[in-house]
Amino acid sequence: MWTIPNVITLFRVLLIPVFVVIYFLDWRWAHEVGALIFWLAAITDWFDGYLARKLQQSTPFGAFLDPVADKLIVAAALLMITHSYATLWITIPAVILLIREIYVSALREWMGQRGVREAVKVSFIGKAKTTAQMLALIGLLSGLETFMGVTIYWVTLGYVLLYLAAVLSLWSMIQYSIAAWPHLKGDK
Numbered sequence: 187m188w189t190i191p192n193v194i195t196l197f198r199v200l201l202i203p204v205f206v207v208i209y210f211l212d213w214r215w216a217h218e219v220g221a222l223i224f225w226l227a228a229i230t231d232w233f234d235g236y237l238a239r240k241l242q243q244s245t246p247f248g249a250f251l252d253p254v255a256d257k258l259i260v261a262a263a264l265l266m267i268t269h270s271y272a273t274l275w276i277t278i279p280a281v282i283l284l285i286r287e288i289y290v291s292a293l294r295e296w297m298g299q300r301g302v303r304e305a306v307k308v309s310f311i312g313k314a315k316t317t318a319q320m321l322a323l324i325g326l327l328s329g330l331e332t333f334m335g336v337t338i339y340w341v342t343l344g345y346v347l348l349y350l351a352a353v354l355s356l357w358s359m360i361q362y363s364i365a366a367w368p369h370l371k372g373d374k
Contacts, residue, residue: 191238192248198227198234198255202262209266209327216269221328227259228320256316257287263323271326275345279352283319286355293366302369306362315354322347 201223209220234252238244264280288308299301325344365372 187245187247189238189243189245189248190231190241191234191243192245192251194230194234194237194350195248195251195255198230198259199251201227202259205259206262206266214297217327217329220266221324221330224259224263224327227326231256238339250279253291259288260319262324264325267326269321270329276326276348279348282352283348283355286359290361290362293362297366297369305365305369309361311354311358311361315358318347318354319351322351 205220205223205227208223209216213219231252234248238248261284268277268280290312294303294306294374297306322344325340326348328340328344330338330340331342
């Protein structure tokens with residue numbers, strides 16, 4: 187159970203309260219450091235999966251904890267940006283992303299109980315959604331438009347990527363629903 191990938195995943199879960207507390211500190215660089223912690227968590231998500239495959243240390247516990255850790259930190263970040271920006275332009279895509287995560291998780295669990303989870307395995311669109319979502323959240327959490335006098339437009343890019351992630355999210359949710367439909371209506 188205590189493999190290197192599982193420890194990294196557990197570290198990601200433990201980063202969530204640290205990330206939230208630091209982000210809301212009354213400190214000049216709190217949002218930037220919060221975004222950095224979120225970035226670290228995003229990198230560990232890729233890294234623990236890579237190590238699990240490379241070291242052949244995949245475990246049932248890791249298979250359970252990894253997606254839970256991802257959803258927890260992303261949900262926290264989505265809630266934080268809706269609070270920080272307090273605008274429908276952030277809230278609407280954030281709600282779409284949260285709805286999709288809950289729906290697809292429930293669909294995968296339901297399909298898994300019937301032994302047909304393969305029908306709703308992670309697709310390229312799902313991976314593209316995750317990438318856009320993570321980059322959007324880093325940009326929006328940071329609040330940076332300039333860094334050391336250089337204009338970088340992280341927030342603007344964050345808005346664009348958040349909407350791209352929301353569109354990809356709906357697209358992948360529809361794909362998964364179509365794949366699951368025969369099982370949902372009882373044909374298979």
